[in-house]
Amino acid sequence: MTVHIPSALRSYTAQRGDIELDASTLADALAQLNDRFPGLRFRIVTEQDTVRPHIRLFVNEQQAFNLQTPLRRDDELYIVLALSGG
Amino acid sequence: MTATQTDKGAVTLLIGTRKGAFTLKSDASRRTWKLSAPAFLGHIIHHVVADPRDRRTVLMAASTGHLGPTIYRSTDRGKTWKEAAAPPAFRKAPEGEKGRSVGHVFWLTPCHANEPNVWYAGTSPQGLFRSEDGGATWTPFSYINDDPQYIEWMGSVQDGTPDGPKLHSIIVDPRDHKHLYFGMSGGGVHESTDGGKTFVPLIKGMETVEGFDASVATYHDPHCMRQCPSNPDRLYQQNHCGIYRIDRPSNEWVRIGKTMPKKVGDVGFPMVVHPRNADIAWVFPMDGGTVWPRVSPGGKPAAYVTRNGGKGWTRQDKGFPRSNAWGTVKRQAMTRDAHATVGLYVGTTQGEIWASRNDGASWACIARHLPEIYSVEAAAF
Numbered sequence: 001m002t003v004h005i006p007s008a009l010r011s012y013t014a015q016r017g018d019i020e021l022d023a024s025t026l027a028d029a030l031a032q033l034n035d036r037f038p039g040l041r042f043r044i045v046t047e048q049d050t051v052r053p054h055i056r057l058f059v060n061e062q063q064a065f066n067l068q069t070p071l072r073r074d075d076e077l078y079i080v081l082a083l084s085g086g
Numbered sequence: 087m088t089a090t091q092t093d094k095g096a097v098t099l100l101i102g103t104r105k106g107a108f109t110l111k112s113d114a115s116r117r118t119w120k121l122s123a124p125a126f127l128g129h130i131i132h133h134v135v136a137d138p139r140d141r142r143t144v145l146m147a148a149s150t151g152h153l154g155p156t157i158y159r160s161t162d163r164g165k166t167w168k169e170a171a172a173p174p175a176f177r178k179a180p181e182g183e184k185g186r187s188v189g190h191v192f193w194l195t196p197c198h199a200n201e202p203n204v205w206y207a208g209t210s211p212q213g214l215f216r217s218e219d220g221g222a223t224w225t226p227f228s229y230i231n232d233d234p235q236y237i238e239w240m241g242s243v244q245d246g247t248p249d250g251p252k253l254h255s256i257i258v259d260p261r262d263h264k265h266l267y268f269g270m271s272g273g274g275v276h277e278s279t280d281g282g283k284t285f286v287p288l289i290k291g292m293e294t295v296e297g298f299d300a301s302v303a304t305y306h307d308p309h310c311m312r313q314c315p316s317n318p319d320r321l322y323q324q325n326h327c328g329i330y331r332i333d334r335p336s337n338e339w340v341r342i343g344k345t346m347p348k349k350v351g352d353v354g355f356p357m358v359v360h361p362r363n364a365d366i367a368w369v370f371p372m373d374g375g376t377v378w379p380r381v382s383p384g385g386k387p388a389a390y391v392t393r394n395g396g397k398g399w400t401r402q403d404k405g406f407p408r409s410n411a412w413g414t415v416k417r418q419a420m421t422r423d424a425h426a427t428v429g430l431y432v433g434t435t436q437g438e439i440w441a442s443r444n445d446g447a448s449w450a451c452i453a454r455h456l457p458e459i460y461s462v463e464a465a466a467f
Contacts, residue, residue, distance in 0.1 A: 046187035
């Protein structure tokens with residue numbers, strides 16, 4: 001599967017926009033991302049495992065709210081920054 | 087009494103703004119200042135603090151409009167930065183319970199030489215955290231983050247300041263690292279004498295908004311509290327409801343702001359104390375009338391100094407605009423250095439830095455056009 005990293009988080013990924021993973025759930029994908037890019041997960045998800053207020057996660061074209069959302073090998077995960085003021 | 091040093095030479099101001107961090111570095115005379123390029127441009131920087139123990143470590147409390155909160159750490163006076171491996175985060179709530187999440191880190195306090203590498207952090211919503219490795223990793227400190235009584239005193243988001251309720255003014259007694267204070271907006275002032283095993287409210291004498299029970303910590307809103315380095319038994323506090331002083335072991339705050347001019351009042355955010363004379367302290371009043379404009383009263387910015395522990399106050403406005411200056415000075419945006427003649431520094435919500443190098447007698451604007459300023463700290467490097 002491919003994770004699309006927004007520009008605000010590319011300081012963690014050495015400016016790479018697309019990351020290939022083999023993850024079974026959204027939680028697994030975020031854990032793998034954090035293993036490879038320490039600190040990245042906490043910028044996206046709170047300590048209570050909820051997606052932060054101005055961030056949205058989409059699996060293919062469906063918004064995912066639950067970290068237990070299953071993922072398949074050909075899925076695309078988009079981390080999207082929502083509007084957050086001026 | 088405890089001895090405090092007198093600094094000489096250059097001063098570096100560490101400036102946190104709504105859109106990044108900046109430094110202003112002076113020459114040895116503090117007459118000329120050089121502004122840095124922004125660091126972390128676009129990030130919301132609530133506090134940037136240098137470690138006086140080694141004079142090279144600097145911590146920065148950061149978040150962005152989208153991303154979660156973090157702390158950046160420099161060990162070379164801000165030249166390079168590394169993110170904390172484990173930023174402050176509340177305990178994960180058990181299944182079925184509602185846990186809290188750190189919105190942003192608001193306040194950073196380095197401990198003293200007898201506790202190397204130890205720092206405290208205060209967050210929004212109110213939480214207290216500690217690092218024992220110079221800010222690289224953080225853990226919840228003491229029981230207050232999960233204590234039902236403290237959660238009740240912290241109140242809800244609706245009880246806090248517009249961008250979130252805050253734990254601030256974390257103070258470690260230089261004579262005893264187990265003696266701690268902190269303030270909460272809202273939630274009052276609290277003290278521990280056993281290294282954080284227990285805390286108790288220290289709110290006697292503090293007033294509340296009319297109609298609220300002053301015996302309940304929830305209703306108290308200390309804005310900024312400072313301990314006098316030359317006499318740690320004396321603390322000053324700028325509160326939503328006036329200016330206060332306490333002389334320990336007394337447990338009662340005394341409202342010393344009633345000696346301020348009536349048309350100025352004693353409402354404000356910051357509080358600054360003299361490095362070597364516990365009778366001297368400064369405030370920067372704001373308009374707390376009607377709907378609380380929170381700007382300089384009458385559009386005329388001024389510091390006020392007391393030289394007698396609050397028995398009287400003197401206006402210090404030489405150099406500031408004489409009219410139509412409608413800025414706000416937030417609680418972390420006024421500070422001082424420790425020179426023989428004390429340098430005072432004020433950052434405004436309009437992005438200006440004002441400096442005095444003569445104990446507040448006269449002021450000059452040393453930077454303008456910065457983003458909204460959240461914090462200013464002075465480092466001796």
